[in-house]
Amino acid sequence: MNYVESPSRFTAPPPGAExxxxxxxxxxxxxMAAGGGSRMMDLTSNIPKPLLLVGNKPLIWYPLNLxxxxxxxxxxxxxxxxxxxQLPQMDSKMKLDTVxxxxxxxxxxxxxxxxxxxxxxxxVLVVSCDLITDAALHEVIDLFRAHDATVxxxxxxxHDFTEPVPGQKGKNxxxxxxxxxxxxxxxxxLLFMANEADLDDELVIRKxxxxxxxxxxxxxxxxxxxxxCMKKWVLDFLLENKSFMSIRGxxxxxxxxxxxxxxxxxxxSKADANEDQKRGPKSIDxxxxxxxxxxxNLAREKSFWNDHHGDMNDPYxxxxxxxxxxxxxxxxxxxxxxxxxxxxxxxxxxxxxPALSQEESLIHPSAQIADTSMIGADSMVGYMTKxxxxxxxxxxxxxxxxxxxxxxxxxNSIIMxxxxxxxxCCIQGSVxxxxxxxxxxxxxxxxxxxxxxxxxxxxxxVNEVIVGNDRLMEx
Amino acid sequence: MSEGYRTSPGQPGVPGNSAxxxxxxxxxxxxxxxEKLDGQELSKEEKQRLRKEKKQxxxxxxxxxxxxxxxxxxxxxxxxQQQQQKTSTTNTATGDTPxxxxxxxxxxxxxxxxxxxxxxxxxRAKQSKKADQSQPAALGKTKSVPSEPQLVVKRLPDxxxxxxxxxxxxxxxxxxxQQVPLRQDYGSKVIxxxxxxxxxxxxxxxxxxxIPSTVLHPAIVRLGLQYSQGIIIxxxxxxxxxxxxxxxxxxxxxxxxxxxxxxxxxNKLKPDISFLNQCRSLSASMGNAIKFIKKxxxxxxxxxxxxxxxxxxxxxxxxxxxxxxxxxxxxxSKSASEKINDGDVILVYGCSSLVxxxxxxxxxxxxxxxxxVDSRPKLEGRETLxxxxxNGIHCTYVLISAVSYILPEFRLAIFGFALPxxxxxxxxxxxxxHLLPQSTDAQTAGSERGLNPGAGxxxxxxxTRNGSTPLKNWHANSKLHLLNxxxxxxxxxxxxxxxxxxxxxxxxxxxxxxxxxxxx
Numbered sequence: 001m002n003y004v005e006s007p008s009r010f011t012a013p014p015p016g017a018e019x020x021x022x023x024x025x026x027x028x029x030x031x032m033a034a035g036g037g038s039r040m041m042d043l044t045s046n047i048p049k050p051l052l053l054v055g056n057k058p059l060i061w062y063p064l065n066l067x068x069x070x071x072x073x074x075x076x077x078x079x080x081x082x083x084x085x086q087l088p089q090m091d092s093k094m095k096l097d098t099v100x101x102x103x104x105x106x107x108x109x110x111x112x113x114x115x116x117x118x119x120x121x122x123x124v125l126v127v128s129c130d131l132i133t134d135a136a137l138h139e140v141i142d143l144f145r146a147h148d149a150t151v152x153x154x155x156x157x158x159h160d161f162t163e164p165v166p167g168q169k170g171k172n173x174x175x176x177x178x179x180x181x182x183x184x185x186x187x188x189x190l191l192f193m194a195n196e197a198d199l200d201d202e203l204v205i206r207k208x209x210x211x212x213x214x215x216x217x218x219x220x221x222x223x224x225x226x227x228x229c230m231k232k233w234v235l236d237f238l239l240e241n242k243s244f245m246s247i248r249g250x251x252x253x254x255x256x257x258x259x260x261x262x263x264x265x266x267x268x269s270k271a272d273a274n275e276d277q278k279r280g281p282k283s284i285d286x287x288x289x290x291x292x293x294x295x296x297n298l299a300r301e302k303s304f305w306n307d308h309h310g311d312m313n314d315p316y317x318x319x320x321x322x323x324x325x326x327x328x329x330x331x332x333x334x335x336x337x338x339x340x341x342x343x344x345x346x347x348x349x350x351x352x353x354p355a356l357s358q359e360e361s362l363i364h365p366s367a368q369i370a371d372t373s374m375i376g377a378d379s380m381v382g383y384m385t386k387x388x389x390x391x392x393x394x395x396x397x398x399x400x401x402x403x404x405x406x407x408x409x410x411x412n413s414i415i416m417x418x419x420x421x422x423x424x425c426c427i428q429g430s431v432x433x434x435x436x437x438x439x440x441x442x443x444x445x446x447x448x449x450x451x452x453x454x455x456x457x458x459x460x461x462v463n464e465v466i467v468g469n470d471r472l473m474e475x
Numbered sequence: 476m477s478e479g480y481r482t483s484p485g486q487p488g489v490p491g492n493s494a495x496x497x498x499x500x501x502x503x504x505x506x507x508x509x510e511k512l513d514g515q516e517l518s519k520e521e522k523q524r525l526r527k528e529k530k531q532x533x534x535x536x537x538x539x540x541x542x543x544x545x546x547x548x549x550x551x552x553x554x555x556q557q558q559q560q561k562t563s564t565t566n567t568a569t570g571d572t573p574x575x576x577x578x579x580x581x582x583x584x585x586x587x588x589x590x591x592x593x594x595x596x597x598x599r600a601k602q603s604k605k606a607d608q609s610q611p612a613a614l615g616k617t618k619s620v621p622s623e624p625q626l627v628v629k630r631l632p633d634x635x636x637x638x639x640x641x642x643x644x645x646x647x648x649x650x651x652x653q654q655v656p657l658r659q660d661y662g663s664k665v666i667x668x669x670x671x672x673x674x675x676x677x678x679x680x681x682x683x684x685x686i687p688s689t690v691l692h693p694a695i696v697r698l699g700l701q702y703s704q705g706i707i708i709x710x711x712x713x714x715x716x717x718x719x720x721x722x723x724x725x726x727x728x729x730x731x732x733x734x735x736x737x738x739x740x741x742n743k744l745k746p747d748i749s750f751l752n753q754c755r756s757l758s759a760s761m762g763n764a765i766k767f768i769k770k771x772x773x774x775x776x777x778x779x780x781x782x783x784x785x786x787x788x789x790x791x792x793x794x795x796x797x798x799x800x801x802x803x804x805x806x807x808s809k810s811a812s813e814k815i816n817d818g819d820v821i822l823v824y825g826c827s828s829l830v831x832x833x834x835x836x837x838x839x840x841x842x843x844x845x846x847x848v849d850s851r852p853k854l855e856g857r858e859t860l861x862x863x864x865x866n867g868i869h870c871t872y873v874l875i876s877a878v879s880y881i882l883p884e885f886r887l888a889i890f891g892f893a894l895p896x897x898x899x900x901x902x903x904x905x906x907x908x909h910l911l912p913q914s915t916d917a918q919t920a921g922s923e924r925g926l927n928p929g930a931g932x933x934x935x936x937x938x939t940r941n942g943s944t945p946l947k948n949w950h951a952n953s954k955l956h957l958l959n960x961x962x963x964x965x966x967x968x969x970x971x972x973x974x975x976x977x978x979x980x981x982x983x984x985x986x987x988x989x990x991x992x993x994x995x
Contacts, residue, residue: 026693027686071685125686138681145681145697146704295719295796303712304826304858305705312865 025122027141027229029072032109033060033079033129034101039338042465043433046451050083050129052342053399053416055349056364056382057357059336062132064092065356067125070137076119078112079129108245110238117239120232126247128226132345133333134352135225135326143188143324144229147307147316150290151234151255152324153190154225155181156333163347163412165340166431166448166465178220183325185215189307190323192216193256195249209260212317213308224248225333233289241286252323258286259321290320339448343431346397346414350378364400382417399434422457521986638669650753653746654690656683658753662950665958673959679703680754694723695747699754708855711800711828714760717751718792721768725788729781736784737775744769767795803976804832810974812837814887819843822881822888826855830889835866844868846885850875852959 037049044052050060060083067075074095077087080103087096099116101107113126125141135154144152180203182192191213192205203218210216226248234255244250306315316322332352334345350362363369363381373391375381382400387393391408398404399417410427416434421427425438430447432438438449439457449455450467637643637660650657661675681700684691698720701707707716721744728743730736748765751757757765771791775784811833815821821843823830834845845868849856856872863870873881949955970982980988 026696136682137686138679138684141686142679142681142700145693146700146706148697293719295715295722298796299707299712299716299719301712302715302828303707303709304828304855305708306858306861309857312861 027072027123027125028120029067029075030113030116030120030124030126031060031063031067031075031077031079031129032112032126032226033077033083034107034112035129035337037130037337040342042448042450042467043339043342043431045467047434048080048083049337050079051086052336054132054336054342054345055353055397056380056399057353058086058090059132060087060129061090061092062356063127063129064090064094064096066131066133066137067127068092068094076116078116108249109247110244110251113235113247114239114242117235120235123232124228124230124235126226126228126230128335130336131225131227131333132336132352133225133227133328134331134355135328135333136331137227140227140326141229143326147322147324148296149229149322149324150231150259151252152229152326153252154227154326154328154333155222156225156328156331157219158221158223159332159334159344161340161344163340163343164429164446164463165343166429166446166463179222179224180218180220181222181325182216182218183327184213184308185217186307187217187327188324189213190256190325191259192218193253195253198253206260212260212311212313219327222327223333223335226335228252233291237286237289255286255321256323259319259323260317287320292320339431343414347395347412349397350380353380637664637672650749653749655746655750655753656680663953663956665956668958674703676704680750690746691750692720692724692727692747694720695750699751702751702755705853709826709828710758710760711804713758714764715796715800717761717764718768718796722789722792725785728785735777736779736781737773737777740772741769744772763799764795768792804829806976807974808833808836810979811889812840814972814974815841815843817841817843819887820846820885822846822848822885823859824848824856824875824888824890825850826859827890831859831862833889834863834868838866838868844870846871846873846881848873848875848878 033050035049037044037052040049051058053059054062060079064075072094074097076097076099077084078099078101079087081100082103084098084100087098090096097119099112099119101112101115109126109128113124123144133154133156135156137154140152140154143149177196180192180194180196180199181190182205183189184191191209194203205216228247234251238244238251244254300315308315308317332348334341334348336342336345353360353362362379363375364383364385366383367381367385367387369375369381369387370389370391372389373387374393375387376394376396378395379393380397381387381393382398382402384400385398385402385404387398387404388406388408390406391404392410393404394411396410396413396415398410398415399419401418402415403420404410405421405423407423408421408425408427410421410425412429413427414431415427416432418435419432420437422438422440422442424441426443427438428445430444430449432444432449433451433453435452436449437454438444439455439459441458442455443458443460444455445461446463447461448465448467450465453466453468455461455466647657658672658674658680659678660673661678662673664671664673679700680703681696684696698707698716701716702713707713724744724747725740728736728740730739744765748757751761768788768791771788775787779787807829815837819841821834823834823845825848837843845863847856847860847863847870849860849872851874860870860872871881946957949957973980973982973985975988977988
């Protein structure tokens with residue numbers, strides 16, 4: 001695993017020196033934490049997605065930790081009021097500047113960016129709250145810097161989910177919409193990006209693109225980490241062009257497409273340009289936002305470097321917009337937005353937690369664990385949890401303030417906070433949400449127990465989703 | 476004639492300047508040697524001057540001996556020893572003088588000499604009888620001091636002292652003070668070239684930096700990355716990009732209270748420059764640009780307001796770019812095109828923005844053909860080829876192994892001053908063998924110091940053909956070392972003419988030009 005080396009030697013400013021007023025910030029970090037978790041409603045019905053527990057830490061802790069490791073000192077967090085209340089508990093050393101958006105509105109990530117446009121003065125690093133990764137982000141950012149890119153992002157070959165997911169009958173595939181990502185030979189430059197939902201039956205690739213990049217690799221099994229480095233003028237463009245709602249769904253594919261299209265109104269005469277403006281804001285040309293420096297262009301001209309060979313074109317084929325992607329080969333990168341990925345992330349949590357937060361051990365010191373209980377080496381026990389005698393806990397994560405009585409067997413499960421297990425329960429491969437009570441002798445296998453639910457004594461459930469009646473009515 | 480470099484005939488690839496470091500038995504801190512970075516020999520005038528100085532030293536030494544017996548003898552003895560050691564290792568005329576050694580950084584001898592002087596002074600005080608004699612001796616001494624030669628004892632630059640632990644430690648301390656990360660060497664190095672740093676492109680310096688970097692301006696980080704990845708290459712391009720980055724630094728700079736812009740801004744630039752040096756050794760043109768900027772900044776009057784001062788600096792930079800790069804290029808191009816005749820076949824090597832500019836310019840008026848010679852691993856001749864062909868020039872492309880075959884074809888070879896790849900002297904040597912004229916172009920902006928030898932990323936040498944990479948696991952073999960030398964030196968014998976923005980001069984006048992420029 002390639003963890004980011006903690007660059008702590010270079011974080012403290014030299015003594016007596018003036019702080020950031022003298023230096024321009026390279027990036028501002030923006031954390032999008034207002035999403036609803038629409039693909040795992042069973043879990044997020046009672047608790048907002050950023051506060052879901054993974055490895056006994058709220059989900060939002062992971063991207064915050066990532067930014068802290070990178071050396072950021074300030075983060076702008078876009079979130080809802082409920083999450084904002086919990087933020088101080090993260091005890092992060094960074095300054096969190098929270099921007100609240102009302103909960104019920106249908107705001108997309110691009111809309112959130114428009115709202116915080118006033119705070120942004122430099123290039124941005126946008127991160128989604130459900131990202132858990134140990135990637136060396138300097139690779140993504142180096143691509144952005146070295147090629148003066150418009151946007152650069154992170155992706156990884158999807159992990160295979162091997163664990164059975166509760167509530168899913170049969171094979172896994174719920175026919176998730178695939179993403180087609182086309183990259184060039186070096187696997188760095190993004191040439192093509194489309195989602196299956198947007199395509200009818202065929203994948204259409206322009207001939208001009210093929211002429212410029214005769215070798216293109218199209219990948220479908222990539223996980224997009226939703227981590228974007230964007231130039232400031234992209235935000236200016238967003239402000240003008242209000243038709244985009246989501247960054248990933250609309251803005252990024254648009255930028256990728258526009259890389260290879262000619263600037264539309266650059267050679268029009270003034271009269272035509274006026275007409276364009278009258279026609280409406282749709283024809284706002286993104287190229288007018290992309291500013292280029294004369295001296296920098298001169299330097300590039302004099303420098304004998306080209307990113308491709310074999311044709312007579314300039315470096316980058318003379319495109320002003322450039323989109324880059326860094327595809328991770330190893331390491332973890334999870335986006336916790338479905339039940340399957342949630343389970344997978346939790347399974348792997350005992351393995352990556354020690355590296356992310358060195359001070360904490362897997363078993364919280366305040367947990368009261370009886371001597372005769374057997375807790376496996378890769379299990380996690382939360383804060384103030386009581387575990388009684390003769391219990392066996394294997395490969396599981398137990399949240400804070402839980403009570404586990406005698407003779408309970410828990411294996412391969414994820415238990416959230418405040419759950420009570422009466423004597424003699426047997427839980428296997430299940431997810432139990434917070435506040436649930438499992439009565440004596442219950443036997444659960446591959447189940448999902450919703451929040452504050454109560455499982456009857458001596459009941460047996462296999463591969464079921466147990467949620468309250470009120471939830472059942474929501475369709 | 477050619478004592479300015481030491482190469483045995485069978486080794487064309489050895490740079491002629493660094494031999495002194497690898498074999499010096501002197502284990503003390505820094506080694507003091509006379510260094511010829513660009514392999515140019517001492518001109519006749521310099522040699523004569525050095526001979527005169529040596530004679531003077533001998534005279535003063537004899538004077539000292541007569542007055543103070545024991546002390547001076549031991550001093551000289553020690554210094555003589557050191558001198559002997561050094562003569563065995565230096566490859567240049569022995570301009571080392573005992574006093575020159577004092578000035579050097581061999582710490583022990585300096586301290587000892589001071590001790591000797593104190594003892595001498597005490598002796599003089601005691602021996603009041605010899606007061607009269609010692610006075611003329613003292614006078615003689617003081618006389619000898621001003622008549623010492625104004626020898627500039629050049630120190631070896633840091634980037635060719637990778638095997639000297641003291642130099643490395645000093646560098647590490649300096650970087651830590653400035654909060655700039657130190658770049659680690661990569662891979663096992665060839666023994667003969669242990670003194671060169673060898674970095675890998677896959678381990679960029681940015682790994683160790685925090686993202687909102689506290690001391691480096693983001694434009695500088697960007698620039699360093701582009702240098703180390705080879706996106707901006709060529710001394711002109713690097714210089715322009717550097718000035719562009721400096722412009723941004725100046726724009727974003729704001730004077731802290733109680734500080735002066737003229738002093739503080741220079742201090743702020745220091746870590747930036749160290750960082751860039753770590754990413755890739757500064758080229759001569761960059762060094763000149765930095766000196767220019769520092770001079771301009773320190774010349775800012777105290778009374779000027781900040782905005783005004785910034786404006787002035789930005790304008791200075793623009794003027795510098797215009798003068799030293801644009802106008803110089805045009806001047807060189809004009810002179811060079813006189814040398815190009817219609818129907819010529821011209822040889823060029825590798826990539827040089829200046830040479831391409833000249834050719835494209837000359838193409839407007841004359842008809843000629845070009846042969847582009849290229850070599851691995853960088854194959855930068857492809858880019859030269861592309862630019863020339865785009866301008867409509869008829870080109871042929873060959874690899875360096877074919878040079879001897881195409882020799883009968885061409886009439887004139889033009890090389891840029893900072894030749895960026897290994898063995899440019901091979902075409903030069905070959906052409907001389909056939910007595911063909913050659914010319915090198917140099918801009919005075921870029922010609923102050925010599926070329927910096929360095930070892931490039933060894934992974935560049937790996938080649939994948941048909942899916943197999945023979946050297947893929949070179950790390951596993953402990954006896955295998957890869958070496959990828961960048962930069963080389965051309966012996967001046969092989970160069971017929973140097974075209975500079977000051978005119979066309981023969982090779983031997985280059986040191987004179989440099990010296991004159993230094994004085995300015």
